[in-house]
Amino acid sequence: MTAQYQVQDGIAVITLDNPPVNGLGHSTRLGIVEGMTRALDDAAVKAVVITGAGKAFSGGADIREFNTPKATQEPTLHSVIKVIENSTKPVVAAVHSVAMGGGLELALGCNYRVASKGAQIALPEVKLGILPGAGGTQRLPRVIGLEAALNMIVTGNPVPSEKFAGTKLFDEIVDGDVLPAAIAFARNAASASGPHPKVRDLKVRHENAEGFLAFAKNTVAAVAKNFPAPGKCVEAVAASLKPFDEGLRLEREGFMFLVNTPESRALRHAFFGERAASKIPDVPSDTPTRKIEKVAVIGAGTMGGGISMNFLNAGIPVIVLETKQEALERGVATIRRNYENSAKKGKLTQEKVEQRMGLLSTTLSYDDIKDADLIIEAVFEEMGVKETVFKKLDEVAKPGAILASNTSTLDVNKIASFTKRPQDVVGMHFFSPANVMKLLEVVRGDKTGKDVLATVMQVAKKIKKTAVVSGVCDGFIGNRMIEQYSRQAGYLLDEGALPEQVDKAIEKFGFAMGPFRMGDLAGNDIGWAIRKRRAVEKPDIQYSKTADLLCEMGRFGQKTGAGWYDYKPGDRKPYPNPQVNEMIVQHSKDLGITRRKISDEEIVERLVYALVNEGAKILEEGIASKASDIDMVYLTGYGFPLHRGGPMLYADQVGLFNVLQAMQRYAKGYHGEAWEPAPLIKKLAAEGKGFNG
Numbered sequence: 001m002t003a004q005y006q007v008q009d010g011i012a013v014i015t016l017d018n019p020p021v022n023g024l025g026h027s028t029r030l031g032i033v034e035g036m037t038r039a040l041d042d043a044a045v046k047a048v049v050i051t052g053a054g055k056a057f058s059g060g061a062d063i064r065e066f067n068t069p070k071a072t073q074e075p076t077l078h079s080v081i082k083v084i085e086n087s088t089k090p091v092v093a094a095v096h097s098v099a100m101g102g103g104l105e106l107a108l109g110c111n112y113r114v115a116s117k118g119a120q121i122a123l124p125e126v127k128l129g130i131l132p133g134a135g136g137t138q139r140l141p142r143v144i145g146l147e148a149a150l151n152m153i154v155t156g157n158p159v160p161s162e163k164f165a166g167t168k169l170f171d172e173i174v175d176g177d178v179l180p181a182a183i184a185f186a187r188n189a190a191s192a193s194g195p196h197p198k199v200r201d202l203k204v205r206h207e208n209a210e211g212f213l214a215f216a217k218n219t220v221a222a223v224a225k226n227f228p229a230p231g232k233c234v235e236a237v238a239a240s241l242k243p244f245d246e247g248l249r250l251e252r253e254g255f256m257f258l259v260n261t262p263e264s265r266a267l268r269h270a271f272f273g274e275r276a277a278s279k280i281p282d283v284p285s286d287t288p289t290r291k292i293e294k295v296a297v298i299g300a301g302t303m304g305g306g307i308s309m310n311f312l313n314a315g316i317p318v319i320v321l322e323t324k325q326e327a328l329e330r331g332v333a334t335i336r337r338n339y340e341n342s343a344k345k346g347k348l349t350q351e352k353v354e355q356r357m358g359l360l361s362t363t364l365s366y367d368d369i370k371d372a373d374l375i376i377e378a379v380f381e382e383m384g385v386k387e388t389v390f391k392k393l394d395e396v397a398k399p400g401a402i403l404a405s406n407t408s409t410l411d412v413n414k415i416a417s418f419t420k421r422p423q424d425v426v427g428m429h430f431f432s433p434a435n436v437m438k439l440l441e442v443v444r445g446d447k448t449g450k451d452v453l454a455t456v457m458q459v460a461k462k463i464k465k466t467a468v469v470s471g472v473c474d475g476f477i478g479n480r481m482i483e484q485y486s487r488q489a490g491y492l493l494d495e496g497a498l499p500e501q502v503d504k505a506i507e508k509f510g511f512a513m514g515p516f517r518m519g520d521l522a523g524n525d526i527g528w529a530i531r532k533r534r535a536v537e538k539p540d541i542q543y544s545k546t547a548d549l550l551c552e553m554g555r556f557g558q559k560t561g562a563g564w565y566d567y568k569p570g571d572r573k574p575y576p577n578p579q580v581n582e583m584i585v586q587h588s589k590d591l592g593i594t595r596r597k598i599s600d601e602e603i604v605e606r607l608v609y610a611l612v613n614e615g616a617k618i619l620e621e622g623i624a625s626k627a628s629d630i631d632m633v634y635l636t637g638y639g640f641p642l643h644r645g646g647p648m649l650y651a652d653q654v655g656l657f658n659v660l661q662a663m664q665r666y667a668k669g670y671h672g673e674a675w676e677p678a679p680l681i682k683k684l685a686a687e688g689k690g691f692n693g
């Protein structure tokens, strides 16, 4: 049983005890009911207090039970709340730290609520694609009003308990330890004559509920277009104006509908995927970590500047090293400009700007970085330059310093071999702009120490990145997969599509930006340079020639005002260009291809399944340790639509059998060699399984 029962001087205390956050799983629910029964049967008990052990009152329903029989096994949370509401003895919730979702709903089922200051109060279900399903949409409006409740339920954001002072949500808000205060409150309540208040008996009043709800419905529809939950939340909250039991029934219907939607599955997958990414199978959670109090960054260019800002934002001093004073000055000026821009937008105070800049220092000498705990290299992408830098770092860095490279394509094992301490070398692949993008690929070399990995994962959390571990391979997880996606995009042009159609189809699927608009943003010359290098290193890999022809036209993208599309000064909107489209059509002719009409469905399948196939190979090779890691890379670094949950979950939702069928069909078409299915897909499809089980 994951709830404890104790009697303290006539007051029964039921303590939820289900680490880490007292999720209301089946055994905890059972424990509460058993505690209530004991309390009601014991004549010496006058009142009941419900609280949570450890770091939460309760984080809500146990999300791990969703879509399993345990979720609906009696007593459900509804039944637990009914037992509490039917109690003849007063029940007081002692809320502290965190009361979220079902946790808050449980508290709302009690007669009274005492909270400690600073406790985080939320109904965050919408973030998991569902709505509060244990009366939250009916009871919260009854205690804090329709508008405030709707706002909390539709955003899911936490609010500190003291903000509810004066509402019926809390009867008392205390400084310090809440349990003694709640026990004292319960004793008083027991001495007063009943009946004790129930939230369900209150009425929701609003001067213009209809107008307000119509406005809320429209706003939500515009903001949350790919997600059904926010709209359903509005409907459920609107039902709080009806008799309580009718509202509860409508809430239940909404919940049952949402919990089975692919969008909810995607959001829950992302929630657990983010937490799972920080767990590395062979690196136990108690692995000792190194102290990171001072960071050095080598190179003050695009990436070096952005990387530095992450640490400055987290209050960690950074020293930047360059070869020339001008480069340092340029880099520092860019950092300052970025901060000043945030200050202008009101996102940062001027004081904070100065505080952060105050943590930044610069140098031209390796002597000054000797005492850094973590050194991140972000110099030119050339093995020779990396060699010079890492040899120097090996000479000067203090023993135990972590030496990281931000390389996006080079072999981290080779970089490590330039030092006599390969165990201290690791890849930290930030994405541009490094101060904005959430993703950090942590590249694990063959010899990277476990404590180094554990430390880097901890540092990533501190600088608010989603860190995913990748093995060493060409392109790591993200870029290796995107290459297959880009190849398909090029082949689609050869066969009959134009950039605009491809971009629109995949953007309609939900990608933030299609491959051609993305190429224009990143610079088509970067891919051109990589392909030229590949032509020497790996001559077997084939690409559509259209991207090279585009670069030969001098169309490098937004930076030259012309790429796959035209751009007007100060306007990022892409305008299709007739010469580019002519070049594409001519190229098909040159290849002897009769262009055909390609459906949007085929475009989406080919782009997304190309990611899936490469992702499966990455899993097979152990480059990624789990499918959800790949999904986190794509959700946080590549604009993959969140409501689809990432390429691997999407493939699971389509069904690997269907994915395999499509791949085998495409294998018979143009450049069919790219469609050799990963053995893992064949195996899982035959077993009727998915990447995520």
Ligand code: 3HC
Residues within 6 Å of the ligand: 020, 021, 023, 056, 059, 060, 061, 062, 063, 064, 077, 098, 100, 101, 102, 103, 105, 124, 125, 128, 131, 132, 133, 134, 136, 272, 275, 276
């Ligand atoms: N159920 C199951 N496990 C949960 C959980 C939940 N509701 N909430 C958190 N956890 C787990 C996490 O997966 C993680 O597990 P791990 O250590 O094995 O990786 C662990 O608890 C700690 O989580 P965090 O790393 O997020 O810890 P923090 O201290 O940073 O945050 C928190 C704690 C604020 C509670 C945060 O975890 C959170 O926001 N949780 C989600 C809360 C939520 O969405 N509740 C609603 C659930 S749905 C519901 O109640 C339905 C009802 O209306 C019927």
Ligand code: NAI
Residues within 6 Å of the ligand: 298, 299, 300, 301, 302, 303, 304, 321, 322, 323, 327, 377, 378, 379, 380, 381, 382, 385, 388, 389, 406, 407, 408, 409, 429, 430, 431, 432
């Ligand atoms: P950049 O050209 O903007 O900056 C490189 C900086 O390194 C320059 O300021 C240069 O003066 C400095 N530098 C060169 N040699 C040096 C040396 N020996 N010692 C000290 N400083 C030296 O390049 P960018 O874009 O910042 O890339 C840096 C690294 O980050 C590369 O390895 C690149 O592959 C990687 N990367 C780049 C991304 C991007 O989108 N630009 C994304 C992810 C990784």
